[in-house]
Amino acid sequence: MSSKSILRDVARTAGVSLRTASRVLNNDPNVAAATRDRVQTVMRDLRYTPDLVARSLRAGKDATIGLVVESVADPFFSEVVAAIELAASESLNSVFIASTLGDPARERDLIGQLFQRRVSGLLLTPTASDHGWLQGATGTTPVVLIDRPAPGLDADLVAIDDHAATAAAVEHLLASGHRRIAYVGDYPNVLTSRERLAGFRETMAAHGIPVPPELVRADCPNPRAAAEATRALLSEQAPTAFISAATRCSLGVVPALHAGHRTDVALVGFGDFAMADTLQPGITVIDHPAEAIGRAAVERLVARLADPSLPVTTTRIPVALIKRGSGELPA
Amino acid sequence: MSSKSILRDVARTAGVSLRTASRVLNNDPNVAAATRDRVQTVMRDLRYTPDLVARSLRAGKDATIGLVVESVADPFFSEVVAAIELAASESLNSVFIASTLGDPARERDLIGQLFQRRVSGLLLTPTASDHGWLQGATGTTPVVLIDRPAPGLDADLVAIDDHAATAAAVEHLLASGHRRIAYVGDYPNVLTSRERLAGFRETMAAHGIPVPPELVRADCPNPRAAAEATRALLSEQAPTAFISAATRCSLGVVPALHAGHRTDVALVGFGDFAMADTLQPGITVIDHPAEAIGRAAVERLVARLADPSLPVTTTRIPVALIKRGSGELPA
DNA sequence: CCCACGCTTGCCATCGATGGCAACGGCGCG
DNA sequence: CGCGCCGTTGCCATCGATGGCAAGCGTGGG
Numbered sequence: 101m102s103s104k105s106i107l108r109d110v111a112r113t114a115g116v117s118l119r120t121a122s123r124v125l126n127n128d129p130n131v132a133a134a135t136r137d138r139v140q141t142v143m144r145d146l147r148y149t150p151d152l153v154a155r156s157l158r159a160g161k162d163a164t165i166g167l168v169v170e171s172v173a174d175p176f177f178s179e180v181v182a183a184i185e186l187a188a189s190e191s192l193n194s195v196f197i198a199s200t201l202g203d204p205a206r207e208r209d210l211i212g213q214l215f216q217r218r219v220s221g222l223l224l225t226p227t228a229s230d231h232g233w234l235q236g237a238t239g240t241t242p243v244v245l246i247d248r249p250a251p252g253l254d255a256d257l258v259a260i261d262d263h264a265a266t267a268a269a270v271e272h273l274l275a276s277g278h279r280r281i282a283y284v285g286d287y288p289n290v291l292t293s294r295e296r297l298a299g300f301r302e303t304m305a306a307h308g309i310p311v312p313p314e315l316v317r318a319d320c321p322n323p324r325a326a327a328e329a330t331r332a333l334l335s336e337q338a339p340t341a342f343i344s345a346a347t348r349c350s351l352g353v354v355p356a357l358h359a360g361h362r363t364d365v366a367l368v369g370f371g372d373f374a375m376a377d378t379l380q381p382g383i384t385v386i387d388h389p390a391e392a393i394g395r396a397a398v399e400r401l402v403a404r405l406a407d408p409s410l411p412v413t414t415t416r417i418p419v420a421l422i423k424r425g426s427g428e429l430p431a
Numbered sequence: 432m433s434s435k436s437i438l439r440d441v442a443r444t445a446g447v448s449l450r451t452a453s454r455v456l457n458n459d460p461n462v463a464a465a466t467r468d469r470v471q472t473v474m475r476d477l478r479y480t481p482d483l484v485a486r487s488l489r490a491g492k493d494a495t496i497g498l499v500v501e502s503v504a505d506p507f508f509s510e511v512v513a514a515i516e517l518a519a520s521e522s523l524n525s526v527f528i529a530s531t532l533g534d535p536a537r538e539r540d541l542i543g544q545l546f547q548r549r550v551s552g553l554l555l556t557p558t559a560s561d562h563g564w565l566q567g568a569t570g571t572t573p574v575v576l577i578d579r580p581a582p583g584l585d586a587d588l589v590a591i592d593d594h595a596a597t598a599a600a601v602e603h604l605l606a607s608g609h610r611r612i613a614y615v616g617d618y619p620n621v622l623t624s625r626e627r628l629a630g631f632r633e634t635m636a637a638h639g640i641p642v643p644p645e646l647v648r649a650d651c652p653n654p655r656a657a658a659e660a661t662r663a664l665l666s667e668q669a670p671t672a673f674i675s676a677a678t679r680c681s682l683g684v685v686p687a688l689h690a691g692h693r694t695d696v697a698l699v700g701f702g703d704f705a706m707a708d709t710l711q712p713g714i715t716v717i718d719h720p721a722e723a724i725g726r727a728a729v730e731r732l733v734a735r736l737a738d739p740s741l742p743v744t745t746t747r748i749p750v751a752l753i754k755r756g757s758g759e760l761p762a
Numbered sequence: 763c764c765c766a767c768g769c770t771t772g773c774c775a776t777c778g779a780t781g782g783c784a785a786c787g788g789c790g791c792g
Numbered sequence: 793c794g795c796g797c798c799g800t801t802g803c804c805a806t807c808g809a810t811g812g813c814a815a816g817c818g819t820g821g822g
Contacts, residue, residue, distance in 0.1 A: 104570065106807095106808060106809085107808065107809060107810095108808080108809095116771075116772085117771065117772045117773075118772085118773090118808095118809080118810090119771070119772055119773080119774095119810080119811090120770080120771055120772075121809095122809065122810055122811090123770095123771090123810090125809085125810095126809095126810080130769070130770065130771085131770075131771085132769085132770060132771090135770080135771085149543065149546070149547050150547065150808085150809075151488075151547060151549070151807090151808055151809070152544070152547040152548050152549075153484060153487045153488045153493065153548060153549055153807090153808080154488050154777090154807070154808035154809045154810090155808080155809055155810080156484045156777095156809095157482075157484045157485050157488050157776095157777050157778070157779095157807090157808080157809080158776075158777055158808080158809050158810050158811090159777085159809085159810080160777070162484065171513055172503055172509050172512050172513050172516070172528075173509050173510050173512070173513035174509075175506065175509075175705075178503050178504050178505075178506075178509035179504050181503050181504070182502055182503050182504035182530060185503070185529070185530050186530075186532070194527075194529075194544065195528075195529075196525075196527055196528075197503075197526075197527075197528045198516070198525075198526075199513060199516050199517075201517070212480065213483070213525065215480070216480050216481065216482060216483040216484075217483050217484060218482070218483075218484055239435060323705070323706065323709045324708075324709060327709050348705075351705045351706050351709060352709055354706070355706055355709040355710045355711065356709075358689055358710075358711075359710075359711040373705065374506075374654070374682050374704065374705065375654065375682050375685070375686055375706065377655075378654045378655060378658050378682060378683050378686040378687075379686045379689075379690075380686065380689075380690040437777095437778060437779085438778065438779060438780095439778080439779095447801075447802085448801065448802045448803075449778095449779080449780090449802085449803090450780080450781090450801070450802055450803075450804095451800085451801060451802075452779095453779060453780055453781090454780090454800095454801090456779085456780095457779095457780080461799070461800065461801085462800075462801085463799080463800060463801090466800080466801085481778085481779075482777090482778055482779070484777090484778080485777070485778035485779050485780090485807090486778080486779055486780085487807095488777090488778080488779080488806095488807050488808070488809095489778080489779050489780055489781090489806075489807055490779085490780080490807085491807070
């Protein structure tokens with residue numbers, strides 16, 4: 101069995117030149133129908149498959165998009181990644197995925213490797229660190245940022261409007277008569293977290309409702325801390341409603357409410373999660389539309405590849421409030 | 432700004448031949464120290480980075496491993512993927528990830544693309560369909576299967592021992608005095624599910640405990656169905672313990688137990704999940720060791736790359752029973 | 763009847779890195 | 793003093809696919 105046949109083999113077997121075989125391969129119209137058929141038959145017979153590496157070298161580029169995220173193990177990002185992969189395959193692009201694991205040095209390294217592979221474009225969820233070095237390094241390779249801006253880098257961005265989304269959650273609870281609303285979130289050191297907290301505060305203020313400091317717990321990086329914060333919040337002058345500003349917070353808040361038999365307390369969570377609709381009551385969430393984000397990012401990148409002169413834009417993906425019960429409980 | 436400098440530029444600037452520059456790049460000892468220093472300095476000055484595409488073409492292979500899974504969005508596989516990425520980077524390999532989305536045609540297509548990219552090896556979680564075609568297509572490219580065997584393909588396999596793992600869960604519950612144990616799982620059409628159900632039945636039989644048909648609900652492909660099955664099981668002659676044979680079943684069983692205020696019923700779940708340790712009681716699970724599986728798969732592939740003559744083996748990853756409370760409740 | 767134009771096809775160079783082979787220079791040894 | 797070896801360096805071909813350029817051939821118009 102020919103371990104692997106190359107275009108030269110095809111050409112020789114079909115009795116044509118390499119150039120003609122290449123033309124057939126690329127659907128060049130300037131080939132006689134008879135010649136084309138003969139070459140195509142030989143290609144099938146020899147099970148010829150073009151060598152993408154050689155093609156990329158010659159073309160100077162590759163039909164592959166680089167994708168750098170913090171970790172594919174993160175539930176939210178893994179959904180985004182899946183959406184990107186699907187959207188890219190629809191536009192005939194492959195995706196080379198790499199995880200930074202939160203390490204800026206590794207991120208830099210991975211991005212460098214992707215450039216060395218001549219990816220046609222880069223989708224990036226930046227870490228918190230400065231990305232000025234990328235500004236020049238990209239050369240002509242377009243970059244689209246996902247979920248958050250990169251300090252020091254002026255590039256397209258696809259993200260949700262954290263501020264507005266949190267505001268929507270607050271308005272939703274206010275409409276049911278809630279006034280004592282607690283906020284449980286992670287540390288406001290990443291921009292998205294900061295925006296959410298600001299959205300909460302400003303919306304409350306806009307309605308003239310004071311927010312006592314003890315009702316704001318922006319110090320819960322994991323479910324355990326969120327559960328503890330929830331227990332503390334329930335212990336005295338309990339709020340009538342909670343806003344959980346991250347999925348990993350919801351994973352603590354929800355069990356704590358259930359354990360304390362306080363499923364009468366309203367809750368709107370940020371980010372959907374596995375059990376949200378199976379619980380009683382179902383958890384009302386602001387849905388982080390992973391699929392839409394991934395799709396929009398690919399679309400933007402494809403557009404920029406087609407026309408590099410496009411102005412840099414920020415695409416805001418609208419979020420959806422999924423009512424399942426917990427957010428509609430009365431005060 | 433030199434948009435991109437190539438080795439020729441380095442050679443010219445340093446006043447040496449291309450060959451010498453190449454030797455410096457590859458740490459060939461046959462280069463005078465002075466020459467080496469000069470070339471290295473020029474490389475830094477020009478910000479030279481080798482072109483991986485050209486290198487792969489010349490070398491005939493690529494330091495990249497192909498990874499094909501059903502979907503990176505699946506919680507279990509996304510963890511496996513992350514582990515593989517990390518393990519591969521430790522052995523200086525990149526990973527090209529692709530999702531089949533359960534479509535055999537797409538799987539075949541993706542695998543073909545990976546071969547065209549000349550990946551040095553392939554990690555594959557096969558779909559249920561026949562993979563005989565791969566037997567010949569691999570050529571000299573080694574394949575390591577993950578999580579389940581591929582019908583028709585004789586290749587290394589890294590997986591957990593589903594049968595033994597379920598048996599362990601049963602033994603654990605029996606030790607606490609349970610006799611009426613319900614089984615909630617998904618359809619036994621994939622091999623892993625079948626093995627789990629068999630493990631359950633055989634272990635019960637081995638202890639001489641009959642399993643009434645109504646206690647086996649192997650028809651729950653999603654949390655909603657599992658929740659309903661749980662409610663039904665609780666309604667009459669309720670079992671004193673549950674075994675949930677898949678994470679997505681646990682995500683239905685657990686809320687149903689909580690909603691019915693039956694947290695006194697014992698439960699051992701298959702596969703860890705986000706809330707498992709925050710709930711009251713914590714959920715005892717048989718842990719699917721994603722990290723260990725990914726790491727073992729990479730190790731096996733690297734070993735086979737180093738020595739292609741190795742015999743085909745199956746590596747069974749031991750599972751761990753994580754006791755958190757729900758599995759230790761008395762009958 | 764010849765030229766020119768158009769449709770096909772082929773030769774050769776190229777993309778960037780690297781291996782084979784050889785040349786070159788210096789030095790030690792006979 | 794000369795030969796040969798070793799350390800160092802360079803020229804050229806190669807990996808597989810593809811674009812530029814031009815030749816070959818057939819035909820229609822002047």
